[in-house]
Amino acid sequence: MAKTKWNLDVTHSGVDFSVKHMMFATVKGGFQSFNAEIEADPTDLTTADIAFSVDLASVDTRNEDRDNHLRSADFFDVENNPTMTFKSNTIEKTDENEYNVTGDLTLHGVTKQETFAVTFEGTGIDPWGNEKAGFGAEGKIKRSDYGLTWNAPLEAGGVLVGDQIKISLQIQAAKEA
Template structure:
């Protein structure tokens, strides 16, 4: 197959995250609004160009008070930094259908290089004849690397919010005409 532009189908895709809470549990969340473009030949993803944009105001941790706090200057400061972005800079095949995708991540005005393990899940036509591809991915970032350092000490030792954020992606994309 040749190089094709693919647009993410947000109704069949997700960007989820989790962070350690109180040193004993994990809080999970998701972003409901995001878009991405992928310019790729599914037969050789090492040449792909990938760009993501996430609307930070769409954060959902199933707690409105926490979500509103995450939108403030203590965390994302959505009035100044309404988007999280990712632009690929390097893609290396590590195994059959497995890739290390490295790119520039920008969160709260800070840009850093991060690598995510991505799996090409397959390609096919939907019942209406539209060409689709699927990907899944996982990675970890440290929120403090992006200036997201708000925290509180616990009486028993440790901190309220962990530094490491686990990110999980499920992406279905459609070929663009």
């Protein structure tokens, strides 16, 4: 298959995250608004060009007060830093349909190199004749690396919000006609 452009199918895709809360529980959330630019041969991602952006104001943790706090200057500061972006630099095949995608992640005005484990899930034709491809991606970042350091100490020791953020993407894309 040749390298071609793939358009993100946002209704069949998701960007989710999880973080430790109070040192022992996990809080999950996601983003409702995001976009991707993908140019690839899905059967060999080593030559792909991948760019991803997330509208940070679209954060959804199923708790309005927490979402508003995440949008504030304590965390994302969406007024000054409305998006998180990722642009791939190198892609290494690690196994059949498995890749390490390394690139520049920009969050809160800071850009750092991060690596995500990406799985090519396959392709198929939908009922309307469109070719679709599926991908999954997993990664971890330290929020403190991006200046996201707000926290609250706990009476028993430790802190309210963990530093490590797990990120998970489920992507369905349509081959551009």
